[in-house]
Amino acid sequence: MNTFALSGLLISVPSFVLGIFTIIRGQKKLHYIWSLFCFSVALWGFGVYKIASIQNAETAITWWKIAYIGVIFIPILFTHFTYEFLDLSKKLLIKIIYPISFLLLYVNIFTDLFINKVRFIFGQFYYISEPTIIYSFFVLLFLILAIYSHIKLLEAYKTTQGIKKEQIKYIFISTFVGFIGGSFAFLPVYKIDLYPIFNIAIAVSPFIVAYAILRHRLMDIRIVVRKVFIHLIAALFAYVIFYFLIWFYTKVFGDVLSPAGYIAGIVIAPLFVFSFHAISNKLKKFTNEYFFTSLYNYQETISNLTEELNYLIDLDKIINLIVDTIKKTMSLDKAGVLIADGQKKPAHYKIAKVIGFNEKNGISLVKDGFLTEYLSKTQKPLVKEELSIILKDSENKKEKQNLLLLYKYMNHIEASLCLPLVSNKKLIGMIVLGEKISKAPYTKEDLELLDTLSKQAGIALENAILYKQVSDFNKTLKSKVDFQTKEIMEKAQKMQKLANMRSEFLDIASHQLRTPVSVINGTLSMMIDGDFKEMPEEEKQKFMRNVYIKGIKLKEIIEDILSASEMDTGTLSLPSAKESDISIIVKKATDSKRGEAKTHKISLVLKKSKSKLPKIKINEQYFEHAILNLIDNAIKYTKKGKVEIKTVLEDNNIIVSVKDNGIGIPKKELPKLFSKFSRAKNAKEMYADGSGLGLFIVKQVAKAHKGDAWAESEEGKGSIFYIKLPVLLEKNIQKK
């Protein structure tokens, strides 16, 4: 066997094995493309192996053609793989080159236009010589695609992060080495007689890729590869020992089947079994350490988790940790934690976290039942596959039925394993796990680990739940304190506002009191000064009348002020509000003003509401005062005519209106009419001593009842004053 043949063997076997692995695990397009690529390379390798030993030109041409069936597809499959691996979307190139590749394949197999001449070189084998145009075209295509794909990989490497970056790196190194080495094989075709030794470089590629698969989860196929790796090495060990022994026997005993050999075998056989076991264990350890750092190592997983659980008190973090740890160490597709809601009877187990499970299948809510009963009783992991065995053994008919239901239920929610989470002998929740990604069953080791893990988790979770309850309580307490603080602040602000209003009120009230006093006192002082002695009678009379009117005014103002001060201005509260019939109050107020109206020659008309008014909660005294003020105003500012008082129900509001045909109010003055001490200009001409408080009181009373007061008027024609009170008042009245 020459070096060229050896290179072929070294290329074909690993490539073929890698291709097989990938196709076994194959799930995605990516896997199949890669396998095909591997097979293409393997075919080239196998072809080389054959060609290297063929001493006949015609047979050589045939094998060259066979080998090139693989070679033709190497560039396009590699480019296709690169596109798929990097998730590149423009696949036009591939769509064009596949037909070209198949065309080349056709030309290669059925015509002599691709390979037609060979020459004997290096004194060893027949090599293609005198390349055809189509062959040269293929070589060009080969080089372009190889370079192009590697550029794409390089670009992606620069922009990618994390594990994908690592994967790209290994793919790049592997194929770069392979393609460079492989490209040297074209040289002798073009009469550059360099021995195609670099072909061996291709053989390195599968190993680099295999390493990346194991170490960097390339294409997610390591689980299978791991097993294969272990078995392969173990088989290799057995194989090496076998041939060593044959060699040893022939050397020492002259023959494998010699009697001395049998005796030696008695010693060698147990030694072999023992060492095989040891080697196998070493291998597992080795693979775990070097290829599967994230696959679990018992002691370490448990001690790490325990340590981390000790630090955590946050429920969500603990649950995350548990789910992540289990899912990662066991390589599972689904994992979840359900926590009992103890307040409900029967207890509900609600999702705290799930990954992978379809929540619609019922895992989102597990009620207390046979499953939870079973878990609390056994306090051991419940494995779905084991259920069928337990089922067979069970003799109790009812239990059998329940177990069957349980089996079906677990199937339904796609659970393979249920772990009880127990604290103080009480089931506080459960961990539900799906299948392993490798579809392998849970091993005894797994179950031991999960059992220990769930016990640790149970304690940590119970602590966290208690802690959460305490902190929730604290939160409630804090929000209550905050709420009360806010309430106190609001009250303080209200008090301040009240105090301000009181002082403002006093200022203006004193002004209104001083005004008549100054006229009365001024007039009296003039009398004392003797100014009246020579005064004409008419003037004297005017003074006396003024004093008298100011006296009456004083009395009225005092009454108004007393009323107004009784109402906490602005935020007038209603200490004695009660359900009252508005129409009765309005009638009472109207009747009490009939006398006054008569002296002013004004007819007072009361129009009752057509519909029956609902009773509303009001302070009767204030409300009557407000109505009286309105009727008073109407009488005072109307020279002659009529005043009409009307009560209506409108959109859940009771509206009392007082309409007069008096002097009216200038439009400009309407808005400020209801402020304190405001009187319309023309009001003064008519009746100069309005306290300025009447309408203010009306407004305050209305506001205190969450209502409103306003006026409509036309100067010279009359005015209508309104008080509106909402009907649904109970909820709205501010409590004192």
Next chain:
Amino acid sequence: METKTGKLLVLLIEDDPDQVFLYKTKFNLEGLDTLTALKGADGIKLAREKKPNLVLLDVLLDDIDGIEVLRQLKQNKETSGLLVILFTNLSTRDVEKQGKKLGAFSVISKTDYTPGELVKKVKKILEQSR
């Protein structure tokens, strides 16, 4: 500025006709010529036209309040030199502060002075300012 008769001229700006009647009667009896205005705007107009020796200005008025009247009087070159006395029933603390700032000569509370005392005060101020 004296009137043709040589009497001193006082302008009373006050919205309550009863008070106007009271003070005007007393002032006339005491030999002061008195002009009256029920509204602020009228008062400003009269002050500009007649240049009274003294303006008695109420604060709470119908149209524009007395403080605003004072501001306008003081802003106008023709009237800025007039003696203005704010004459009010409002609590004088706030009014005094504002009035003094705007150039009122004095702030008098209506209830603190009988009409007779007011006349004496006015005459005294006018003599001092001659």
